[in-house]
Amino acid sequence: MAMDSNRFDRRPRQVLPGKPTIEWEPWGEYQDVLLDRSSEGIARVAIDRPTKRNAFRPRTVMELCDAFTRIRDDQRLGVVLFTGVGPADDGGYAFCAGGDQSVRGDGGYLDEEGLPRLNVLDLQRIIRSLPKVVIALVAGYAIGGGQVLHLLCDLSLAAENAVFGQTGPKVGSFDGGFGAGYLARVVGQRKAREIWFLCRQYGAEEALKMGLINEIVPLDGLEAEGVRWAREVLQHSPTAIRCLKAAFNAETDGLAGLQELAGQATHLFYRTDEAQEGRNAFLQKRRPDFSGSGWLP
Ligand SMILES: CC(C)(COP(=O)(O)OP(=O)(O)OC[C@H]1O[C@@H](n2cnc3c(N)ncnc32)[C@H](O)[C@@H]1OP(=O)(O)O)[C@@H](O)C(=O)NCCC(=O)NCCSC(=O)c1cc(O)c2ccccc2c1O
Numbered sequence: 001m002a003m004d005s006n007r008f009d010r011r012p013r014q015v016l017p018g019k020p021t022i023e024w025e026p027w028g029e030y031q032d033v034l035l036d037r038s039s040e041g042i043a044r045v046a047i048d049r050p051t052k053r054n055a056f057r058p059r060t061v062m063e064l065c066d067a068f069t070r071i072r073d074d075q076r077l078g079v080v081l082f083t084g085v086g087p088a089d090d091g092g093y094a095f096c097a098g099g100d101q102s103v104r105g106d107g108g109y110l111d112e113e114g115l116p117r118l119n120v121l122d123l124q125r126i127i128r129s130l131p132k133v134v135i136a137l138v139a140g141y142a143i144g145g146g147q148v149l150h151l152l153c154d155l156s157l158a159a160e161n162a163v164f165g166q167t168g169p170k171v172g173s174f175d176g177g178f179g180a181g182y183l184a185r186v187v188g189q190r191k192a193r194e195i196w197f198l199c200r201q202y203g204a205e206e207a208l209k210m211g212l213i214n215e216i217v218p219l220d221g222l223e224a225e226g227v228r229w230a231r232e233v234l235q236h237s238p239t240a241i242r243c244l245k246a247a248f249n250a251e252t253d254g255l256a257g258l259q260e261l262a263g264q265a266t267h268l269f270y271r272t273d274e275a276q277e278g279r280n281a282f283l284q285k286r287r288p289d290f291s292g293s294g295w296l297p
Contacts, residue, residue: 188210
């Protein structure tokens with residue numbers, strides 16, 4: 001999906017206002033997304049459709065899935081900053097305004113072949129199960145499906161101009177998965193029902209009060225604060241962090257969440273002499289000898 005970045009301009013690109021506090025390396029080239037990484041272990045993913053308030057079309061989502069999958073597979077990366085390019089030419093900012101209504105067909109959002117898709121649901125799962133920390137940097141609107149994407153990030157830093165809300169019942173849509181159930185876990189059932197049933201917009205202070213975000217930051221310091229949080233996370237144990245993320249998900253995500261947590265346990269188990277004895281015995285066509293393992297309390 002991403003084209004070789006060597007063919008393109010490799011100068012760092014401005015995503016949000018403010019002085020960069022980290023050296024970004026452009027990483028691949030997409031149409032709707034900017035992807036950068038740094039040698040410090042941080043990646044930056046930005047939706048690049050500012051004239052549409054960073055609303056996503058199927059291509060945007062496919063590119064985001066590709067970007068997050070590449071990040072997952074790069075062992076040097078531990079934290080992702082997820083944001084939207086701004087400002088637009090009219091001065092407006094958005095993290096993401098949800099699904100692009102101009103390509104919404106009768107059965108979903110139409111891709112370039114005319115196939116109706118709701119592929120943001122795939123992206124939600126990729127972000128949710130990414131064994132790294134995803135930090136949303138919200139400048140301007142996080143609305144509709146964009147608000148759900150923001151919700152699924154592990155941490156959220158919002159600029160003073162951030163605005164959150166749902167529009168589904170206004171525009172004939174709803175996200176009854178993470179968008180409803182997980183929102184209720186985060187802000188409580190009463191507030192979640194208010195957000196969806198009334199379709200109001202909430203500023204950064206209200207979002208902080210309801211637990212939707214972690215901190216409010218001046219707009220031109222948003223990326224720098226994200227980098228600061230990322231650097232702090234990166235000082236800690238990668239295994240502890242990935243297991244904790246899976247544990248938080250397990251509490252809310254049913255069997256899919258337990259599968260992630262169990263996968264982390266299997267990863268760790270594979271590194272033990274005990275697990276390796278099972279594999280070696282099979283390959284050497286002999287009985288396994290687990291006597292050295294003990295039955296710990
Ligand atoms: C986000 C806004 C509140 C911003 O208002 P503002 O006044 O600042 O700006 P404009 O309204 O003038 O917008 C500027 C420019 O951007 C275009 N635009 C903005 N949002 C979208 C969008 N979502 N789709 C297409 N285009 C958009 C706008 O038309 C303007 O362009 P011009 O050419 O006319 O200048 C406000 O823009 C707003 O309310 N936007 C709509 C928000 C919305 O309703 N989003 C969709 C919700 S539904 C959804 O996201 C969704 C997606 C899924 O894939 C799902 C999958 C599965 C289940 C549920 C899903 C789901 O609910």
